[in-house]
Amino acid sequence: MSITKNEIKFIKSLSQKKYRLQEQLFIVEGVKGILEFLKSDFKLHQLFTTKAIFDVHSTLISEAELKRISSLKSPNTALAIFKIPVSKSISENGLIMALDDVRDPGNLGTIIRLCDWFGIDQLLCSQATVDCFNQKVVQATMGSLTRVRVVYLDLEPFLKQCSLPVYGTFMDGESIYKTQFPKEGVIVMGNEANGISSQIEANVDHRIGIPRFGKTKVTESLNVATAAAIILSAFKG
Amino acid sequence: MSITKNEIKFIKSLSQKKYRLQEQLFIVEGVKGILEFLKSDFKLHQLFTTKAIFDVHSTLISEAELKRISSLKSPNTALAIFKIPVSKSISENGLIMALDDVRDPGNLGTIIRLCDWFGIDQLLCSQATVDCFNQKVVQATMGSLTRVRVVYLDLEPFLKQCSLPVYGTFMDGESIYKTQFPKEGVIVMGNEANGISSQIEANVDHRIGIPRFGKTKVTESLNVATAAAIILSAFKG
Incomplete structure (x- = not known):
């Protein structure tokens, strides 16, 4: 055995947010994703691989062992544990996206x-938004997580003191096709079921929306x- | 038992495309979705429900029975079988979207x-695009399937003879922010892994693309x- 029972237990524990926070570690699976994190500022903690293809220290394991520690249906060659970076401060310039309780890892x-x-x-x-070091999120971002700084915070006090204009997306907001967008600002997107909460809405300066062109008046909203x-395309285009 | 073993077997068989095509039937789960299909032109074949809340003929079943026929983790009150409508002809006007082998039901x-x-x-x-009567697609569309006419066909011969301009999305296409879009046309989107196939590409009149604003030159593409x-927002906005 090149991997111990305790190691397996430890790796499996990192699928829970509680243990990720406690250990300040998270998991990346697959060669491509791991290489992107290795190239970035993220610090490697431990690397398990079935093939000696990395030029950093790694532990060779068997396919069967990889299967035991992987959360994927078809594990892909390697599993790495990286350190969660220390939270950086927010710089109030450029375009910033803010999520008010987005719960789905895929979203x-x-x-x-x-x-x-x-x-x-x-x-x-927002603090209730799903953890970006959740394994499903890490696998879905395909390395983008190394290039976008994700900061968890209490959204309301931040928006209250923020000097940038705050845009929020609502079903009845002003059409994005009629809005002139600035180069700098905060764009708030709401929760999947409830949209933007009323406390956050109170701090929105500009209510915008995507007009519906379909004939029916069904109010099924677009996925967040x-x-x-x-919205991002409208801001940047 | 208000539902027979044979009925359970039959309902379960409809999770396979082969049997849906053979029987020309598909499944809708949940009160909200079923009500939308009942209001539409779709024809009901059979309705199983744990509560007598529908004003059409239905079979009352127990929660345990619903669990046996449902494909959902948390079945919601009712399961209906609807008839697959007879394929309608394509009318060459307005904006038309065309999918070249999109495989993922969620997409x-x-x-x-x-x-x-x-x-x-x-x-x-295209014929290799995932079936729109796949249960995951039906659940993900939330009634939109009753308002959008989905036609499966051989895409290449259709595009060859089509009188509308054909737009295709490519990584190196002309920026959508610089393109003037017409009110009528066909917009082709490609397969998740391979994009638009070369046979279809040969029938594209206008190659368009979404420019990348990120600093890195990583060629990770956007999800389809x-x-x-x-793209639809650019056409309509």
């Missing part, structure tokens, strides 16, 4: 990739990640 | 909801559903 992953694509390097998350894509 | 579901939102009522799918959101 957060898509939004991090969108921020990366559109050159938004600061993503603020899809809406974020359209 | 197709998101794209159908986007079409509904942006008033695109015709969605063409996210890209579709941005």
Whole structure:
């Protein structure tokens, strides 16, 4: 055995937010993702691999062992443990995206990739937003997480004192196709089921929305990640 | 037992495309979705419910029975079987979206909801695109499937003879922020891994793309559903 029972137990514990916070560690799986994190400012803690293909210290394990520590249906060659970076301060310039309780890991992953694509390097998350070091989020971001700074904070006090204009997305907001967007500002996206909460809404300067072109009056809203894509494109285009 | 073993077996078989095609039936779960399909042109085949809340003929079953026929982790009150409508012809006007082998049910579901939102009522799918009556697609579309006409066809011959301009999305296409979009046309989106195939590309009149604003030159592309959101917004906005 090149991996001990205790190590397996420890790695598995990192699938829970509680233990990630306690240990300040998170997991990245797959060669491509691991290489992106190795190239970045993130610090490696431990690397397990079935093939000796990395030029950093690693522990060779068998396919069967990888299967025991992986959370993927089809594990891909390696699993790495990285250190959670110390939280950086927010710099109030440029475009900033802020999430008010986005709960779905897939949505957060898509939004991090969108921020990366559109050159938004600061993503603020309310404390109740899903953890960006959740394994599903890490796998969905495909390395974008190394290029977007994600900061968890109490959103309300931040917005209250923020000097940038705050934009919030609402079903009845002003059409994004009629809005003139600034180069700097905060864009708030709300929770999947409830949208932006009333405390946060009170700190929004500009209510914007994506008009519906369909004939019916059904108020089914767009998914939050899809809406974020359209809003970011409107801001940058 | 208000539901027979044979009925359970039959309902379960409809989770496979082969049996859906053979029987020309598909499943909708949950009160809200079922009500939307009942209000639409879709024809009901059979309805199983744990509560007598529908004003159409239904079979009352127990929660335990619903659990046995449902494909959801938390079944919601009712399961209905609807008839797959006979395939309608394509009308060559307005904006039409076309999918070249989109494989993921979640992506197709998101794209159908986007079409509904942006008033695109015709969605063409290559034969290798995931079936829109797949249960995951039906659950993800939340009723939008009743408002968007989805047609499966051989995309290449259709595009060859099509009189509308054909737009295709490529990593190196002309920026959507610099393109003048017409009111009528076909927008082709490609497969998740490979993009638009070369046979289809040969029939594209206008190569468009979403410019990347991020600093790095990493060529991680946007997810196809996210890209579709941005492109549709550019066409309609």
